[in-house]
Amino acid sequence: METVVSVFADTILITLVLAFAAFGLAIIYGLIGVINMGHGAMLTLGAYFTWWSTQHGVPFVPSVLLSAIAVGAVGLAFEHIIIRHFYNRPFDTLLLTWAFFLVTTEVIKIVFGTDFRNVPSPVDGAIDLEIYRVPAYKTIVGAVSISIIAGTALVFFKTALGIKIRAMIQNREVASLLGLNIAVMYKLVFAFGAFMAGLAGGLIAPMYSIDPYMGNTFLVRSFFVVIIGGVGQLLAGTLFGSFAIGGLETVLALFSDQVIAQIAVFFIAVLILRFRPQGVFTGR
Amino acid sequence: MSVRKTDSLTRLSRRAVLSGMVVTAAAIGAPRIIRPASAADPIKIGVLSPVTGAWTVYGQAHSRGFELAVEEINAAGGVLGRPIQMILADYQTDQRLVVEQANRLLRQEKVDLLAGTFSSADRNAAGPVVKAADKILLYPTWYEGQIKDYYPGVCNPNIFMFGPEPTQQVWPFMEKMVKDHGKKFYMIGSDYAWPRVTNLFTKEKLQELGGETVAEVYIPFNTPQYESVLREIREKKPDIIFHSLTGSDTVNFRQQLHAAGMSKDFTLWTVDDEEVVTSGLGPEVSAGTYVSFDYFMTISHPNNKAFLERYKAKYGPDALMNTVGVGMYNAAHMGAMAIAKAGKVETAAIREGLKELTFDKAPQGTVKMRGLDNQIVVPSYLMRVREGWTSVNDMFEEVMSVPSVEPKDARCDLPL
Numbered sequence: 001m002e003t004v005v006s007v008f009a010d011t012i013l014i015t016l017v018l019a020f021a022a023f024g025l026a027i028i029y030g031l032i033g034v035i036n037m038g039h040g041a042m043l044t045l046g047a048y049f050t051w052w053s054t055q056h057g058v059p060f061v062p063s064v065l066l067s068a069i070a071v072g073a074v075g076l077a078f079e080h081i082i083i084r085h086f087y088n089r090p091f092d093t094l095l096l097t098w099a100f101f102l103v104t105t106e107v108i109k110i111v112f113g114t115d116f117r118n119v120p121s122p123v124d125g126a127i128d129l130e131i132y133r134v135p136a137y138k139t140i141v142g143a144v145s146i147s148i149i150a151g152t153a154l155v156f157f158k159t160a161l162g163i164k165i166r167a168m169i170q171n172r173e174v175a176s177l178l179g180l181n182i183a184v185m186y187k188l189v190f191a192f193g194a195f196m197a198g199l200a201g202g203l204i205a206p207m208y209s210i211d212p213y214m215g216n217t218f219l220v221r222s223f224f225v226v227i228i229g230g231v232g233q234l235l236a237g238t239l240f241g242s243f244a245i246g247g248l249e250t251v252l253a254l255f256s257d258q259v260i261a262q263i264a265v266f267f268i269a270v271l272i273l274r275f276r277p278q279g280v281f282t283g284r
Numbered sequence: 285m286s287v288r289k290t291d292s293l294t295r296l297s298r299r300a301v302l303s304g305m306v307v308t309a310a311a312i313g314a315p316r317i318i319r320p321a322s323a324a325d326p327i328k329i330g331v332l333s334p335v336t337g338a339w340t341v342y343g344q345a346h347s348r349g350f351e352l353a354v355e356e357i358n359a360a361g362g363v364l365g366r367p368i369q370m371i372l373a374d375y376q377t378d379q380r381l382v383v384e385q386a387n388r389l390l391r392q393e394k395v396d397l398l399a400g401t402f403s404s405a406d407r408n409a410a411g412p413v414v415k416a417a418d419k420i421l422l423y424p425t426w427y428e429g430q431i432k433d434y435y436p437g438v439c440n441p442n443i444f445m446f447g448p449e450p451t452q453q454v455w456p457f458m459e460k461m462v463k464d465h466g467k468k469f470y471m472i473g474s475d476y477a478w479p480r481v482t483n484l485f486t487k488e489k490l491q492e493l494g495g496e497t498v499a500e501v502y503i504p505f506n507t508p509q510y511e512s513v514l515r516e517i518r519e520k521k522p523d524i525i526f527h528s529l530t531g532s533d534t535v536n537f538r539q540q541l542h543a544a545g546m547s548k549d550f551t552l553w554t555v556d557d558e559e560v561v562t563s564g565l566g567p568e569v570s571a572g573t574y575v576s577f578d579y580f581m582t583i584s585h586p587n588n589k590a591f592l593e594r595y596k597a598k599y600g601p602d603a604l605m606n607t608v609g610v611g612m613y614n615a616a617h618m619g620a621m622a623i624a625k626a627g628k629v630e631t632a633a634i635r636e637g638l639k640e641l642t643f644d645k646a647p648q649g650t651v652k653m654r655g656l657d658n659q660i661v662v663p664s665y666l667m668r669v670r671e672g673w674t675s676v677n678d679m680f681e682e683v684m685s686v687p688s689v690e691p692k693d694a695r696c697d698l699p700l
Contacts, residue, residue: 014511109340115604116341117564118535120567121539121568124568135545208535211531250512258510259504
């Protein structure tokens with residue numbers, strides 16, 4: 001019983017946390033087609049801003065929000081100065097965002113130093129369910145994650161803004177002919193993706209080591225999440241992809257050990273892509 | 285999904301941006317070399333440091349320890365009337381670059397000897413290079429001990445070990461830990477040579493003491509999630525979690541152990557988390573952990589007080605030092621002493637000079653290089669992380685110490 005409950009709880013939490021970490025990428029890659037190799041650096045930046053701000057006496061929640069806004073602003077500036085000139089050349093954006101990662105990482109080292117940093121968990125301890133103790137803070141992050149992803153999906157599918165964005169994805173020229181300001185929409189989506197990455201980075205900061213390379217751990221996983229779920233499938237795709245890459249590992253580890261489970265997960269990911277190259281939730 | 289061009293916004297020239305990127309990439313990728321100005325004909329020592337990449341966090345204390353010692357040696361008139369010139373090469377925590385940089389230092393910079401590398405994998409990469417070039421390498425890190433299988437990374441007459449190995453870092457405290465906390469060990473480490481061989485030695489001693497290993501787990505680098513490991517720990521109920529994860533993995537694992545409410549239920553003994561990593565963990569997560577090393581910033585030896593004063597005067601009051609930085613510091617001083625003793629800068633003479641050399645100004649007390657297997661003889665400390673510590677100055681409290689630990693003989697063809 002204990003095992004069932006703990007595996008269930010762990011799987012849900014891992015899936016949600018990973019989905020949150022990947023969400024910024026899902027937005028930028030999924031909606032405007034920029035292969036954002038700088039996603040990891042945006043997470044890292046969010047974590048460092050949060051650390052810096054809590055060090056200077058700002059409470060945790062405002063710190064995370066400010067960090068997300070700051071990373072969103074960095075994303076906006078990056079989009080305005082460079083990325084917007086390259087929307088028609090996806091491969092170039094891959095290189096440019098990789099350069100963003102390299103430069104940001106070095107700047108982080110210069111400004112914040114190379115030591116490990118930590119943000120104390122704002123909610124220390126675990127929720128005791130008698131048979132199993134669920135990490136309290138992680139549960140909160142999971143709840144925030146599902147709310148934000150669902151909220152974004154709601155905007156996407158139920159509002160006028162959502163219709164505009166979907167129109168823009170479906171056919172840029174026609175949307176533009178119908179009077180949509182494509183340049184502004186792209187800018188907003190890019191900045192929103194960066195904001196989400198910053199928010200995720202700030203929120204996961206108390207759970208992971210904060211070092212200049214922390215985002216890298218999530219970069220590859222995030223790409224797998226987005227590609228398996230299906231590019232552009234914000235809600236179902238991100239959640240399913242996160243389950244396949246994160247949650248599944250915990251389930252598989254029951255039957256083997258952690259190392260084999262990790263290998264098995266990526267093997268399954270490759271298998272899925274072999275038979276559904278467009279992602280699980282994207283129609284042919 | 286592809287996005288086609290529809291707008292004709294003003295565009296930066298693609299060539300300008302790309303060439304800008306190339307310059308940036310080259311600047312980032314290029315080895316960083318620091319050349320302190322010095323008089324003619326200096327003795328050149330090439331220092332291989334992980335200034336960037338995964339071990340960045342250790343790189344700072346690593347290179348600073350050596351730099352401080354070189355400055356002290358030169359202030360005292362150098363060696364044989366010649367100053368020492370330190371040539372720092374960043375190998376970006378990449379074993380391929382260890383080989384490349386070591387060769388570059390030897391062939392282009394024409395250094396007289398090498399010091400550094402950080403992890404055992406780095407050192408094992410440098411082993412064949414120093415063997416082929418017949419140059420000395422001074423290695424500063426706590427490591428897994430010398431077993432012939434890993435030659436020429438170890439058991440190499442040209443490599444001198446300034447960090448403690450398991451029979452110095454772990455064995456002296458096993459009896460006490462088993463007596464105080466229990467006999468069941470759960471071993472978790474990163475998946476490479478150092479944790480595996482360290483655990484091999486630890487199990488050997490544990491068996492002698494009648495203990496048992498309930499599980500032995502090796503985790504690939506950069507693993508963010510540990511739920512299944514935590515579940516296994518809850519099921520196997522060990523008395524001691526014996527911990528040799530490294531870098532950010534150690535922080536991720538221990539954050540999650542703590543968040544799951546398990547850090548109070550289990551005794552954790554780490555042979556990895558020195559000042560730098562423990563700072564990264566923060567007081568809540570790290571409190572109550574046992575840590576063993578040859579050096580801590582908090583040890584009360586008078587040498588250490590004087591050493592830290594000089595260190596902080598140069599690098600600022602918050603600069604961190606650790607066992608590796610001290611290993612590099614001792615390596616520089618003892619390398620210089622060996623050259624002075626030999627009277628010439630030549631590999632065979634330096635090797636002879638280093639053997640049985642004693643250094644009584646080492647921050648951790650008097651240390652001695654054993655001639656038999658090129659292994660430093662150092663003190664060893666078992667510390668407990670204080671509850672609610674505020675800085676490295678009150679981070680650790682001493683549980684047990686041994687003033688000088690003679691290690692078991694290296695498992696090589698001796699003498700080296």
